[in-house]
Amino acid sequence: MDFKAELDKRVEEIEGIIRYFLPEEKGYQKTVLEAVNYSVLGGGKRLRPMLMSETYKLFNGQDGAINYFMAAIELVHTYSLVHDDLECMDNDEFRRGRKTTHAVYGEGMAVLAGDALLNCAVEIAASAFDETSNPNAVVKSMRILFNKSGIYGMLGGQVADVVCESKDSEVMDKDMIMFIHENKTAALLQASLMIGGLLGGATEVAVRTLERIGYNIGIAFQIQDDILDVTSTFEELGKPIGSDERNNKMTFVSLYGLEEAKKEVERLSIDAINLLHTLPGDNEFLEELLRSLINRRK
Amino acid sequence: MDFKAELDKRVEEIEGIIRYFLPEEKGYQKTVLEAVNYSVLGGGKRLRPMLMSETYKLFNGQDGAINYFMAAIELVHTYSLVHDDLECMDNDEFRRGRKTTHAVYGEGMAVLAGDALLNCAVEIAASAFDETSNPNAVVKSMRILFNKSGIYGMLGGQVADVVCESKDSEVMDKDMIMFIHENKTAALLQASLMIGGLLGGATEVAVRTLERIGYNIGIAFQIQDDILDVTSTFEELGKPIGSDERNNKMTFVSLYGLEEAKKEVERLSIDAINLLHTLPGDNEFLEELLRSLINRRK
Numbered sequence: 001m002d003f004k005a006e007l008d009k010r011v012e013e014i015e016g017i018i019r020y021f022l023p024e025e026k027g028y029q030k031t032v033l034e035a036v037n038y039s040v041l042g043g044g045k046r047l048r049p050m051l052m053s054e055t056y057k058l059f060n061g062q063d064g065a066i067n068y069f070m071a072a073i074e075l076v077h078t079y080s081l082v083h084d085d086l087e088c089m090d091n092d093e094f095r096r097g098r099k100t101t102h103a104v105y106g107e108g109m110a111v112l113a114g115d116a117l118l119n120c121a122v123e124i125a126a127s128a129f130d131e132t133s134n135p136n137a138v139v140k141s142m143r144i145l146f147n148k149s150g151i152y153g154m155l156g157g158q159v160a161d162v163v164c165e166s167k168d169s170e171v172m173d174k175d176m177i178m179f180i181h182e183n184k185t186a187a188l189l190q191a192s193l194m195i196g197g198l199l200g201g202a203t204e205v206a207v208r209t210l211e212r213i214g215y216n217i218g219i220a221f222q223i224q225d226d227i228l229d230v231t232s233t234f235e236e237l238g239k240p241i242g243s244d245e246r247n248n249k250m251t252f253v254s255l256y257g258l259e260e261a262k263k264e265v266e267r268l269s270i271d272a273i274n275l276l277h278t279l280p281g282d283n284e285f286l287e288e289l290l291r292s293l294i295n296r297r298k
Numbered sequence: 299m300d301f302k303a304e305l306d307k308r309v310e311e312i313e314g315i316i317r318y319f320l321p322e323e324k325g326y327q328k329t330v331l332e333a334v335n336y337s338v339l340g341g342g343k344r345l346r347p348m349l350m351s352e353t354y355k356l357f358n359g360q361d362g363a364i365n366y367f368m369a370a371i372e373l374v375h376t377y378s379l380v381h382d383d384l385e386c387m388d389n390d391e392f393r394r395g396r397k398t399t400h401a402v403y404g405e406g407m408a409v410l411a412g413d414a415l416l417n418c419a420v421e422i423a424a425s426a427f428d429e430t431s432n433p434n435a436v437v438k439s440m441r442i443l444f445n446k447s448g449i450y451g452m453l454g455g456q457v458a459d460v461v462c463e464s465k466d467s468e469v470m471d472k473d474m475i476m477f478i479h480e481n482k483t484a485a486l487l488q489a490s491l492m493i494g495g496l497l498g499g500a501t502e503v504a505v506r507t508l509e510r511i512g513y514n515i516g517i518a519f520q521i522q523d524d525i526l527d528v529t530s531t532f533e534e535l536g537k538p539i540g541s542d543e544r545n546n547k548m549t550f551v552s553l554y555g556l557e558e559a560k561k562e563v564e565r566l567s568i569d570a571i572n573l574l575h576t577l578p579g580d581n582e583f584l585e586e587l588l589r590s591l592i593n594r595r596k
Binding site: 023079086087106108111112114115116118119120123126147149151158159163 | 321325327381407417427441457460477478481
């Protein structure tokens with residue numbers, strides 16, 4: 001399998017699905033619609049919809065609702081980036097090599113664009129009832145998506161992260177770092193896998209296994225992020241490096257050192273692959289995708 | 299009927315329902331949970347859940363899902379206030395006689411509290427499937443709520459409002475003012491009435507009538523807001539008056555004058571009452587509530 005070629009093909013397919021659900025840029029509210037589309041069409045890796053779609057394929061899914069949730073989860077992810085980048089948060093001017101939403105549209109409009117993205121995600125997910133033969137799975141998928149993105153998921157992790165940065169970093173221990181990684185990053189990856197499974201027809205037990213895989217991948221992904229912030233370059237990463245150290249931010253790397261962090265990424269990833277092998281079905285690309293998270297450079 | 303006593307009784311009931319759904323203030327994300335509860339428990343009029351509940355009673359509703367949507371719509375309304383008050387938006391330091399969320403918790407945490415409120419609203423609405431005998435009505439209610447709060451509803455109106463304020467006010471004409479009022483204010487009141495009707499068992503035709511009533515009430519309510527900004531006092535209103543003029547904001551009052559604005563409020567309200575009389579059922583309190591919107595002082 002030519003992984004890179006297969007990856008590109010899938011990214012292109014996902015771009016098409018996402019574009020289908022984006023608003024037309026017209027009307028008195030045009031500015032926010034432009035900001036929404038600018039934010040979404042920023043060339044992301046589309047990792048979340050891809051994990052969802054590949055898990056769905058693993059279970060031989062046949063439910064049209066999957067496209068809705070692929071778009072919805074990418075919009076939820078994008079809203080979190082737009083708000084994280086705000087001046088009053090991380091104050092990042094660049095992401096993926098281009099200006100962030102608030103840098104282009106201003107702070108107020110970026111707040112509204114993030115709100116619009118989250119609200120659109122809900123509308124898209126709620127429209128999935130039109131194209132499903134299993135409304136029960138759609139209800140469960142909605143609950144997973146917005147539970148994993150909310151105060152006991154992604155948003156809870158972001159809050160803990162903000163609170164830590166504003167205080168003396170000595171308040172931060174391993175439990176808190178794990179809480180932040182588990183919620184800020186892993187929760188939405190868990191949702192990707194779980195919803196892909198659910199809409200694909202996975203059993204409750206299999207959905208729990210997918211949740212565990214998502215946890216491992218999420219923690220590994222975030223530790224890798226911390227590693228790249230130390231070892232990469234602006235050109236490679238498309239955003240300024242060294243920001244964690246500049247912001248005096250405690251990370252897995254600053255706590256345990258670079259070598260230990262790298263080992264942990266590998267351990268978590270191998271664990272995830274082993275869990276994947278306990279599931280029925282076979283998806284070589286999904287396995288390769290999970291492995292690629294160990295060695296990613298951006 | 300002692301309207302004031304009946305009103306107080308209902309507000310108390312609604313407070314109980316809302317409190318039931320609010321998060322416990324604990325965990326690493328405690329700060330945002332405090333900010334969420336502070337924002338919601340600020341002594342609002344609870345107009346939206348009240349309109350929803352009274353419309354539901356008008357149709358003799360028997361569906362437990364109503365409580366979920368009453369809480370959800372109040373959280374959506376609260377999120378919009380928290381984000382509207384931000385420094386990067388209206389920069390309001392007071393609301394209902396006390397400090398706004400960003401004035402207490404800071405700009406970043408207020409953005410996150412607003413996000414949390416919107417996300418919680420989705421989670422609560424999606425939990426309504428647990429307590430309904432009519433999942434189809436819950437699906438429709440979700441779609442109405444998040445359509446009316448999104449880019450083609452409340453948020454779209456807020457964006458148009460922000461765009462107007464940032465430009466020369468000459469770009470603003472009557473169409474644009476009506477667009478702003480229709481979306482920023484009327485949309486969520488429409489959702490209140492429509493969802494109350496839907497969960498109460500109203501026909502499609504009756505739901506459309508409720509949408510029209512919501513339009514009239516919403517426009518009347520917003521014009522009344524503009525009127526009070528000119529005619530009220532800080533003590534009466536619980537927030538600074540004259541802010542529209544200070545911000546050089548074009549309103550219905552500045553465009554047509556105070557007398558014409560007052561007449562329009564009355565015309566719209568009478569129209570709404572007449573539409574209400576075309577519906578089956580009888581709810582004296584609801585009628586009184588709609589009438590009270592004409593003469594409200596805060």
